[in-house]
Amino acid sequence: MDYSKIFIKDAKPTKIGGQAVMEGVMMRGADKQALAVRLPNGDIKLEIEDIKTPSKVTKIPFVRGVVSFFSSLISGMKTLMRSSEILEAAMPEEEVEDPSKFDRWLEKKFSPKTVWNVMIGISVAISLLITIVVFVIMPTYSVNLLKHVTKNTILLNLAEGILRLVIFVLYVLAISKMNDVKRLFQYHGAEHETIHCFENGIELTPANAKEFYTLHPRCGTSFLMFVMIISLVLFSFLGWPNLAWRIGSRLLLMPVIASISYELLRWAGRSDSALVKVLSWPGLMMQRLTTREPDEEQLEVAITSLKAVLGELEPGIISKQDEDVSDGLDDACEEEALDSIFDDLEDKRYSEDETMVKHLVRAGRAKLEEAGISNPNGDADDIFCYVTGFTHNEIITRDTELLDSSDVEAYRERIDQRASGVPLQYITKVQEFMGLPFCVNENVLIPRLDTEVLVDQVLGIISGMELESPEILDMCTGSGAIGISIASLAPGAHVKLSDISEKALEVARKNAEINDVLDRTSFALGNMFSSLDGDEKFDLIVSNPPYIKSEIIDTLDPEVKDHEPRLALDGGEDGLDAYKVIANNASAHLKEGGVLALEIGYDQGEAVSFLLERTHYYKPAAIIKDLAGMNRVVIAEKKPTEEKQIF
Numbered sequence: 001m002d003y004s005k006i007f008i009k010d011a012k013p014t015k016i017g018g019q020a021v022m023e024g025v026m027m028r029g030a031d032k033q034a035l036a037v038r039l040p041n042g043d044i045k046l047e048i049e050d051i052k053t054p055s056k057v058t059k060i061p062f063v064r065g066v067v068s069f070f071s072s073l074i075s076g077m078k079t080l081m082r083s084s085e086i087l088e089a090a091m092p093e094e095e096v097e098d099p100s101k102f103d104r105w106l107e108k109k110f111s112p113k114t115v116w117n118v119m120i121g122i123s124v125a126i127s128l129l130i131t132i133v134v135f136v137i138m139p140t141y142s143v144n145l146l147k148h149v150t151k152n153t154i155l156l157n158l159a160e161g162i163l164r165l166v167i168f169v170l171y172v173l174a175i176s177k178m179n180d181v182k183r184l185f186q187y188h189g190a191e192h193e194t195i196h197c198f199e200n201g202i203e204l205t206p207a208n209a210k211e212f213y214t215l216h217p218r219c220g221t222s223f224l225m226f227v228m229i230i231s232l233v234l235f236s237f238l239g240w241p242n243l244a245w246r247i248g249s250r251l252l253l254m255p256v257i258a259s260i261s262y263e264l265l266r267w268a269g270r271s272d273s274a275l276v277k278v279l280s281w282p283g284l285m286m287q288r289l290t291t292r293e294p295d296e297e298q299l300e301v302a303i304t305s306l307k308a309v310l311g312e313l314e315p316g317i318i319s320k321q322d323e324d325v326s327d328g329l330d331d332a333c334e335e336e337a338l339d340s341i342f343d344d345l346e347d348k349r350y351s352e353d354e355t356m357v358k359h360l361v362r363a364g365r366a367k368l369e370e371a372g373i374s375n376p377n378g379d380a381d382d383i384f385c386y387v388t389g390f391t392h393n394e395i396i397t398r399d400t401e402l403l404d405s406s407d408v409e410a411y412r413e414r415i416d417q418r419a420s421g422v423p424l425q426y427i428t429k430v431q432e433f434m435g436l437p438f439c440v441n442e443n444v445l446i447p448r449l450d451t452e453v454l455v456d457q458v459l460g461i462i463s464g465m466e467l468e469s470p471e472i473l474d475m476c477t478g479s480g481a482i483g484i485s486i487a488s489l490a491p492g493a494h495v496k497l498s499d500i501s502e503k504a505l506e507v508a509r510k511n512a513e514i515n516d517v518l519d520r521t522s523f524a525l526g527n528m529f530s531s532l533d534g535d536e537k538f539d540l541i542v543s544n545p546p547y548i549k550s551e552i553i554d555t556l557d558p559e560v561k562d563h564e565p566r567l568a569l570d571g572g573e574d575g576l577d578a579y580k581v582i583a584n585n586a587s588a589h590l591k592e593g594g595v596l597a598l599e600i601g602y603d604q605g606e607a608v609s610f611l612l613e614r615t616h617y618y619k620p621a622a623i624i625k626d627l628a629g630m631n632r633v634v635i636a637e638k639k640p641t642e643e644k645q646i647f
Contacts, residue, residue, distance in 0.1 A: 016195060016309060017218065018302070019076055020187035021083035022180070027191070027305040029393075034308035036301045037083050039090045044301055044318040047082075048308050060489055061263060061434075061456050069258040072220075077127065132251065134171070139164040140246045153239045161232025168228060172289045182292060189214030190294035190302040192287075198306060201361075201377055201395065206299035214291035218265060221290045222283025226261035229282060267627060310393045355408055358399035360384070364415045371419035379424045380415065386428040387411045423559050434485040438511050443503040445568040447481035451544055453626045454599045454633050455485050458542055461595050461635070467539055468492045473589065475528060475543040476500075476578065478568055480508030480521075482542055487517040496538070498524040498531040501567065528578070529585045537591045544599040545578030547571040575601060579608050587617035590638045598634045605631035612636045 019026045024037035028051070035047045143160040150156065175181045196212035197204055231250075234257065238249060264279065294302070307313050354360060361384050368376035381395055387410045388403065403411075414427050425431040425446045431438050433447040434455055440446055462470050469492040474483030477497035487495045495517075497508050505523050512521045524531035548569045553561055560569070571577050579598065586596050596618065600608050605623040612618045618636040626632035 016198070016306070018191040018195060018305070019079055019220075020184050020191055021080050022087055023183065023187070023301075024083050024086075025187050025191045025194075025302040025305045026079045026083075027194075027302070027309045029309040032309045032311070034305045034313075035079060035082060035086075036305035036308065037086045038297065038301050039087070039317075041090070044304050045086050045090070046304060046308055046313060046315050046318055047086075048313075048315045060459070061452070063259065064262065066255045066259050066262075068262055069255070073127070134167060135164055136250050137247055139167065140250065141243065144243060144246075154236045157236040157238065158232065161228070161235060165228050165232070168224070169286070169289070172286070176289060183298075185290055185292045186294045186298050187302070189291035190298040192216040192219065192291060193294065193299065194302040194306050198396070201381065203399075204303045204307065204396070206296040206303065209299050209303065210296075214293060215284045215287045217280045217284070219283065219287055221287045222280060223261055223265050225283040225286050226264050226279075227257055230257050230260055307397075310397050312397050355402045355405070356399075357384075357390075357395065357401050357403065360403065360408060360411060361395055361399075364411065367415055367419055373418060379418055382424060382428055383414045383418060384411055386430075387414060421558050421562060423563055426563060431479075431481075433481045434489065436485055436488055436515050438479050438481050438484070439507060439514060440479050441507060442563065443501060443565060444479040444507050445564055447479060450626050450632055451482065451599055453624065454542065454544060454597060455482055455489075457624055457633055457635060458482075458486055458540060458597050459489055461540065461597070462486075462490050462493065465539070465593075465595075469494060470539040471537070471591075472496070473498065473532075473536075473538045473541045475541060475582070476545045476568070477508050478504050478544075480511045482544060484508070484511050484515050484517055484521065486542070487512070487520050488515050494520050494522075496522045496524055496532075496536075498526065498528070500525075500527045500531075501565075504565075504568075528581050529589065532589060537589055538594060539591055540595045540597060541582075541586050541590060542597045543578075543582060545571070545582065547575050547578065547599075547601045547604060549573065549575040574607075575604065576607060576611065579604075579611050583608075583611040583615055587615065587638055592638065592640055594638045596634075596636045596638070600631060600634050602630040602632070605634060608634045609636075 016027060016029050018028065021035065021037070023039075024035060026033065026035045028034075031051050033049050033051055037045045039045055139160045143156055143163060146156060146159060176185065190209075192214050193209040193212045194204065195216060197209040200212075202208045202211075231253075234253065235250065304313065304318065308315070354363070361380060364380035364384065365377045368380050373379055381392055384390060384395060385392060388407050390398065417427055418424060423446060425440050426442055429439055429441060431440050431447050434452055438447060458472075470490070472483065472486060472493055472495045474480070474486070474495055474497045477483055477499045478501075480497050483495040483497045487493050497505070497512075499505050499508070502525055505525055509518070509523055512518045526532075546567070546569055548556070548571050550570055550573055552575075553566065553569055555561075556569075571579075579600075582596070582598065590596065596612070598608060609621040609623065612621050612634070617638060619639055621634050621636040623631050624633040624635065
């Protein structure tokens, strides 16, 4: 399999997703959802609806997975039924079946909206019931017969998981033989190819979309495979109780499994690492069954739906002959289509006018690629959006607009900066962390994805300790990413952010205002614990201190060593200077039973744990790994006073 056409290094991942429906495709963006259905006469029926602003709970890691699972189940069923309604309404009267007695009774007793909601509820309930019977009860009941062959509970649970997986594969194989399902799988492939095309900044035409695979790492099929595999592993360690307990445990743990699977799917959708490719392989193999190569008319439907989400099209009936929607289908456009998106970088459709959006962006991408920047397309697009105020969608939808000279000069200047090695975040002045926006500049370290593990752990501790209004200290705060994320995602938390750098605290204060937590944050200037009042105590102290050995800093990536503040990187000769200060002083500022949570380097887990242990103020520390399997966080709980012993 050519992974380069699935995990594309220069692709710009988006939050746009989709679903194949009866003779159509639904696309969903941040604020719109569009449904495009091919009618029997060849026209396309397009419906668009606005999406309500999601609640804050959808930003909380793992919780958002459970919410997304159930909301997707309901909205997916609604969309599928709506596509069926559209097709039925477009059929000749003589082909439409008369409503059943039950349908007539419902229509007589209830309003159309109530009838619709009832049918959705019944459909979802039946789907869940069938799923529980086929994929939960049947496998565990069948494998129960093997307990006379072996008493090994791990083997029994593995057998159950494998049987569940086999049933799922056989089910998909069986339904794939049905003509209607074959076409549904073709539209599934059209959805993936269209999203690939968009995420790579290529003009949305069927010819261009066909250059991509029908497989996509951010797919519902991959989610289901994650669920199957995680279930197989997790249930293997739960023993083999009686049948009722086994079925009950499977059902109760489904939200947990769904949340873990969702986080893995999000990670897979925004990374092209080797580990992601390994984890995604089963789901991609399954997509070979749930997707098929679409024809150009099916791709046209998917493109119509996506363009509607991007704001290019209005709802209504779109004629088969409409040239705006069929862009790229006529002979002239087919001759201009790219011979190969991956092998041929020449595209004659670009204007020579250097102030035109698409030409300027293309030039920026080329310069960054020549400079050896790892993600030239994505970085060039981000810089363009920062300079012009465009959204990423508008780079495509407004690609023929001409820019004024000041924007052109500003864009080129910043492209030159990026080509010279200045980090993208210092150019655009923003970095996302925990789903929240953070302002960054050269006075603060750029927040990393790895640090989200620390925040996740702290949020879990707050929940586990049932702290309604925890007092938290974020030491060496820098941009404030850790403390402000905690304040935002734990609404009762009060967080003090301290740093030795006054300029860093200015950035942190601005970020607290941006994320609307200024009223629950305070700021302290000083060198670690010297910034605190003598008697201040906290429920949690969290820190991502400098931890890189001094001698190693000059060997780091130039973007880090030449541009990020050395003060935020240099941990001294052994990388442990800050941890020694924390180990010797943190307990005095922790409440009884308080918790210390520290980010560490991949090889510092044992050393930091030892520093804490030898003070005799803490219970044995726990070392937490990140998604790559590297040691990332050390957590230690302060002992009650009576347990402390000095030797």
